[in-house]
Amino acid sequence: MNTPKIEPHRITTPIQLMAVWFAGLVILVMVFIGGAAYVTTPTWIAGMLTIAAVTCVPVFLFCVFLLQTAFRPQLQEDKYYSDWLAQNQQKAQSTTSSPLPPQTPQTLSATPAPTAELPEESKRILRTLWRYQTQSFGADISKRWTFGVHPFSPDYSAFLRGLAPAVSRGLVAVSPENYQCMLTNEGISFLKTQNDLQSGDDIYKF
Structure with missing residues (x-):
């Protein structure tokens, strides 16, 4: 036996x-x-x-x-544990060394649209990306800080409303791997000229 x-x-x-x-x-x-x-x-x-x-x-x-x-x-x-994680972890963050280009067929104009034309939801995303991008990597633009909001989060609908205009203007790109957003090179250049988006507490906190 x-x-x-x-x-x-x-x-x-x-x-x-x-x-x-x-x-x-x-x-x-x-x-x-x-x-x-x-x-x-x-x-x-x-x-x-x-x-x-x-x-x-x-x-x-x-x-x-x-x-x-x-x-x-x-x-x-x-499966059930992953569902539980999805419902309890409403935001996720990561980093990448492969920045993405703008994901829009439109070409950014030489003078980007003023921030007044951006919805508040987009400004919140841009403030968040700028805050943690500069905290994580300083002036190094070869790497990106990324984040996303889970569909079960109460902030998800506002996140989507803000993400669409930022992506359409080429300021933000979304990773096809983890569906988290990051600043494009154009987005970083744009934010360097926007003092109102470089500060403020209306951000997604991590």
Whole structure:
């Protein structure tokens, strides 16, 4: 009879992990009870092993209960856990060393449109990108700070309203990989001339 072998790389879901824990508990209890049966002297060792075998079960069950209550979302299957993350992480940020060009067929004019023509939602996006771009990389424009707002976020509709004009004017581009937005070179040049967009607290905070 072959002894069952646990292969760690095959344990990919929480229920499998809990099954391994229960198997470990059974083995531990068997070791304690077996040790208590074989150890005869001194007699107190057998008693201690028996007590350990009895007490480790409720302690283990309490720990499982704690995990199921305090960390229930993290113990869900991958799909449900990803849905939970999507609903609780409403914004995401990242960086890239591959800046994107403007994603619009329109060519930027030599004199960009004044900020008065931009909707407030677009200004909020531009302020956010400028704030964290300069904080992260300073004057280095070979890298980009990027961010996005999740569809479940209450800010998502406003984010989309602001993103469209910024993209259409070539100031902002959206990564096809993670769907996060970043400043284009044209956007950085434009913001360098707009003092009102280089400051202010109306931003997406990270």
